Amino acid sequence: MMRIILAKPRGFCAGVDRAIKSVEKALARYGPPVYVLKHIVHNAHVVEDLRRKGAVFVQRVEDVPEHAHLLFSAHGVGPKQRALARMRGLRVIDATCPLVEKVHHEIRRFAAEGYTIIYIGDAGHDETLGAVGWAPDCIKLVGTQEEARSIAVANPEKVVYIMQTTLSMVDCEEIVATLRERFPKIAVPHKPDICYATGNRQKAVMSLVPEADSVFIVGDPESANSRRLRDIAGKLGKPAYLIPDAAAIDDAWLEGVEMLLLSSGASVPEHLVDSVIRHIKERRECVVDERIFVKEQVHFHLPI
């Protein structure tokens, strides 16, 4: 009989939970439409569900009618978007995750002190775009080891690294080691930037991968933290698949699998994990064995 090892923690983090509840509360309080800048979280199912309830997703602040309600997503925005929203008289609900805000605060502080900031993150990701917007002239973006090896800074004595919250802990360690070699005086943030939720989901997967024959990570291809979970399992030598939902499962992936590790990214609602389990149970006799790596008790107040 197949065993599904269900990793915990998985799924929604406190920042995503807060952002989604904020949209729902804004819709209940003000009525539709409530505008949301970019995708509230990187999950097509969540976005579609909120769209049905009356949320309108826009790519630019300029696309929002004047004086309407606009919600900033958990990924955060830079000062330009905030100023534009003010100019248009928008009523802003700021659902930027407090842990992303912490990163913005660090960027402002180090920039004000004259540091060159090496931001370790994914180019083009919404969180990166928002963070870089706070000090574009002081920030250099590094996404890979190669870039860490080749990056040039004006004053190697005054440089700091700051990270996107959803990076792979292992990859980051390697990049940071390279930066330390190149800039021995590099400063570090007071608290780690990779957030508790990213860290816990990665550690849970890392600890369970050795038991598994194969790994399914439920998550949207657009979701950075979901992709990292898949990559981590893959690097540990197991077949690892990123599946947006049960429909994406190829039955051939289940052949010969006795132990399947299942987890999900921080933007994934639990009903998608449930439907994956149902899908597998329809095809294989199996038991579900939930393994708790750590209990999370992080909650953020709603901004509305």
Ligand code: SF4
């Ligand atoms: S992944 Fe971390 S930083 Fe991003 S929204 Fe969730 S708790 Fe906040």
